[in-house]
Amino acid sequence: MRINSFFYTxxxxxxxxxxxxxxxxxxxxxxxACLFLFGLFYAIITNxxxxxxxxxxxVSVTVFFNxxxxxxxxxxxxxxxxxxxxxxxxxxxxxDEAWEGFKEEYLGEYADGFTENPLADSANxxxxxxxxxxxxxxxxxxxxxxSVREVNRSExxxxxxxxxxxxxxxxxxxxxxxxxxxxIFLISNTVTMGISVRKDEINIMKYIGATDFFVRAPFVVEGxxxxxxxxxxxxxxxxxxxxxxITYVVSRFTMLxxxxxxLPVETVFNSLIPISLLIGIGIGFFGSFxxxxxxxxx
Amino acid sequence: xxxGYRKRRTNRQIPEDEVITLxxxxxxxxxxxxxxxxxxxxxxxxxxxxxxxxxxxxxSTLIKLLLRELxxxxxxxxxxGYNLRRIKHSKIPKFRRNLGIVFQDFRLLKDRNVYxxxxxxxxxxxxxxxxxxxxxxxxxxxxxxxxxYKNKINQLSGGEQQRVALARALVNKPTILLADEPxxxxxxxxxxxxxxxxxxxxxxxxxxxxxxxxxxIVNAMKKRVITxxxxxxxxxxEEGMYIDxx
Numbered sequence: 001m002r003i004n005s006f007f008y009t010x011x012x013x014x015x016x017x018x019x020x021x022x023x024x025x026x027x028x029x030x031x032x033a034c035l036f037l038f039g040l041f042y043a044i045i046t047n048x049x050x051x052x053x054x055x056x057x058x059v060s061v062t063v064f065f066n067x068x069x070x071x072x073x074x075x076x077x078x079x080x081x082x083x084x085x086x087x088x089x090x091x092x093x094x095x096d097e098a099w100e101g102f103k104e105e106y107l108g109e110y111a112d113g114f115t116e117n118p119l120a121d122s123a124n125x126x127x128x129x130x131x132x133x134x135x136x137x138x139x140x141x142x143x144x145x146x147s148v149r150e151v152n153r154s155e156x157x158x159x160x161x162x163x164x165x166x167x168x169x170x171x172x173x174x175x176x177x178x179x180x181x182x183x184i185f186l187i188s189n190t191v192t193m194g195i196s197v198r199k200d201e202i203n204i205m206k207y208i209g210a211t212d213f214f215v216r217a218p219f220v221v222e223g224x225x226x227x228x229x230x231x232x233x234x235x236x237x238x239x240x241x242x243x244x245x246i247t248y249v250v251s252r253f254t255m256l257x258x259x260x261x262x263l264p265v266e267t268v269f270n271s272l273i274p275i276s277l278l279i280g281i282g283i284g285f286f287g288s289f290x291x292x293x294x295x296x297x298x
Numbered sequence: 299x300x301x302g303y304r305k306r307r308t309n310r311q312i313p314e315d316e317v318i319t320l321x322x323x324x325x326x327x328x329x330x331x332x333x334x335x336x337x338x339x340x341x342x343x344x345x346x347x348x349x350x351x352x353x354x355x356x357x358s359t360l361i362k363l364l365l366r367e368l369x370x371x372x373x374x375x376x377x378x379g380y381n382l383r384r385i386k387h388s389k390i391p392k393f394r395r396n397l398g399i400v401f402q403d404f405r406l407l408k409d410r411n412v413y414x415x416x417x418x419x420x421x422x423x424x425x426x427x428x429x430x431x432x433x434x435x436x437x438x439x440x441x442x443x444x445x446x447y448k449n450k451i452n453q454l455s456g457g458e459q460q461r462v463a464l465a466r467a468l469v470n471k472p473t474i475l476l477a478d479e480p481x482x483x484x485x486x487x488x489x490x491x492x493x494x495x496x497x498x499x500x501x502x503x504x505x506x507x508x509x510x511x512x513x514x515i516v517n518a519m520k521k522r523v524i525t526x527x528x529x530x531x532x533x534x535x536e537e538g539m540y541i542d543x544x
Contacts, residue, residue, distance in 0.1 A: 209395035210422040
């Protein structure tokens, strides 16, 4: 293909946007509406998952050791446990640190009456997990270690968070799939209708001797442009809505903002931008490619 | 008058000056009688041929077969050396670039102006822009539309639109011009103007095939007339007449 023909087909794609104003507007509006809904839901789900993840990060398993277990032995267990996939972080709390913490929290000035550390055998390991659902497996392993006296964990919290996590994953996957299917259906229909109206134009091109590529290229360029515009608009809207909603919630509902840790807009958009662009441009590309193909056999 | 067109001919060597060859061509659709039934036809380079007949006689099917829009059910069609039964899909555009096509309903791109409609045909064959800028005004002058190159299609009369279609068909200098009812939507004056242009094009060496119902024009122009009825050629006559079968 000559270079001027290549640029001609690209240019025709751009010009087609103006030539078919209503079709262009309808397609962009459909893609914008679908991806706006998708993006909004995506932002909510991502934040919800973040809340659960933050809660999960606070769940820990505390391991106490038999009387007489030395610090070196405890640290050896620590380094052994750190190699396990379930483990995110382990903090060693010595008997003195445990006593200091207890005093500070519960006794205050009354602690002066104690001359010795009553928690002499309370040196422990605080284990934070990568995934709370892995807690039972880890606890079983720890309980099998001979120097371990007791393992404290919150089974209810772990089970609840683990269940909630699974529920969110299923519900969000379900809603995202439904939204995606509805978007694909609506957008493809708009693209199909827009191109079918121009069936004659395709026929004329074919009668004159245009190759399939020459016929298809401007439509595909047009589809990609519509998809691009249709995905950028909702991203801009969601960006402003998201930042304003967070600012509003943080300033008006201080209680809520202390409980909920909203994700920064950049974090949400790191994944939302490529996903939205991929959907918009992808549907624009494949929608026009497939629809034009139907009319090429003239 | 040449008769006996339905007689089967096999392994016939196509003469060099023959641009269209149909040998026992049949085209059947899924229902009803065949639209074309064992048609044999030879058209030489530089001929001017009218194809006439009532509705349902097979004229349109014949044009569609020549354009390779349809594939024959049986028989062989060779146009400019291309065997249209065996031609690959990817080769069809290249084949069609040898043909100029004019339709009854003009089939112009309504969202583009006169110049763009004609230039479009040159773009398709990847003519350099410099040449397009030279060729398009020249062909528009030939069809007397040089002054209207900026006009939108809906600003033109039917006759003018058909002249744009003719300019578009001719700008790539086709070997064969196929016109399907080119005067069907035109008044007598415009019809004559179009036919005179076609005659002029034919005098310059282009083979012209016109499917028409216009008895007056066919009878006045004294060209080869092929008459079709119920899917077969019933008459093929040099300087023929379009006679009412009823």
